[in-house]
Amino acid sequence: MESLVRVIWLTLVLLLSGCAYQAQQAPSGSWQAQRATLTQLQDWQLSARLGIITPDERGSLSLFWRQDSDDYRLNLTNVVGKRVFDLSRRRGTIQLTDSEGQRHTAGNARDLVFRLTGWDLPVEQLAYWIKGLPGEADRVDYDADGRPRTVQAHGWQLTYLGYTRIRGLWLPSHLSLTHGDTTLRLAISQWEFEA
Template sequence: MKRLLGFCLLLAGCAGAPPTPEPEPVASPEITWQSRQLQLNALQNWQLSGRVMVSNEEDAWQLNVIWQQHDDNYDIKISGPFGMGKVRLQGSEDGVFLYDGDGHAYYAQEPDSLLLEHTGIFMPVTSLYYWIRGLPDPATDDVQISQLDAWGRLIHLRQDGWSIDMKRYVQVDTLQLPDKLFIRNDKGIEVRMLVEAWKIKN
């Protein structure tokens, strides 16, 4: 419980990468946003490491995450206090395998239900691929609210029953990417993600 409380305080505070000095506000956030979307959608090869707290009305989990993305292929290593200790998701547009700490492999078409089935943790991995870059998930047109800041960055989104807040951005090479996200839905599931390191690959 103390560890979980400490992590909650860390997420609520200013831990993580040093804040990026804010540039001057842009003349038209909407036009800048259109340009940003093109840049962010072109970002296909990257890696992040960080911490995630997932909670529902009954339980909470503190997780460490390393996510590597290469085009449509991803490799996500998740470690935490659930029974298997560590799991690994390796997937592509053809499906995903989950490998547990005992070396067992499980297959599904998408990662969200696979992770839930074998760890008891629901995390919207499919949509996080977009949200973590500061983009809406294009797989659904159900975007109810979309809010930009003065620099044309997405800071709030309500999509497909989820409320997503990009709490902070950091400079990563030539891009500004979120490093602190709060995500929740109307079923009581909450995901808080703190990215400790971003790396853009060529």
Template structure:
């Protein structure tokens, strides 16, 4: 009788320990995605540094990139496109200024218009502000979206652009992409971030 009682007690203790050591079930990806969006939207003052490779048709360019973003203004510095030094792109909601290494200055209403007129690049800079954080562009409909099990964007389609988020790193209590591939028609952009910094 005593032996049976001891065995029963041991079984209860083992069962209890097993329950304690069970991992907490992970929240569904959609729930985690909603939480992530809230966190990422609060990241409105940051700097990233890295490199980008741009391929348009048969032509290709590589450049170092430094991007500072504040709530109302941005400044993007591209180092080395066309082997002609640096290109500086800065602006706000009213106008955008491009300055090249020769000191020539160009102004337009949007960064997309300015880059196409001066460099011949059709880059979605306005959308990239959201994409680089791992968010959909707030001003375009989402036609396709794929999440990983942690509620992070893996693939996205907006306005004909296909965006692949290939890797994430921790930043400010959440995760942000550090490797992104963007493609539409004959234009593709690869961005590899070497450093994220909060301001």
């Protein structure tokens, strides 16, 4: 009888520990599993259309973004392919080359873009948001599939309007961002990254 109690007790312990282990592992394809992968995704590039709406102007631009860990290059061109600006961060130095070829530097990309263009672009946060990866302190609402649907952070309201599945990851294809009287709309046409 005592050995039977031990067997039952041992079986229960094994079952409970197995359940606890399975509960900690996110199912394949779930947001928890994808979040870990997206956090590790440091090298990527994309092409997109960027719509900018402010009280003074409304425009549509082509955007190319190449991220290499903490460094990046963000290039904006107008409808005829002329450079609007080229923004880069390399080894901690932020530089913007304007449409006239003049180079400007600053310690903060968002402030630099705003000073030279009047556009409010949350460049540093956007590097994460554009992957569908909200920050730890961001207020997030999820869709039925567990992916971010809306994010509120740093005065910005983000709405993810569409996702596309690439190499097993759900990545945003359409985003809308609003901050005060500035609205940004991103339509991503191409993602590239190492699997």
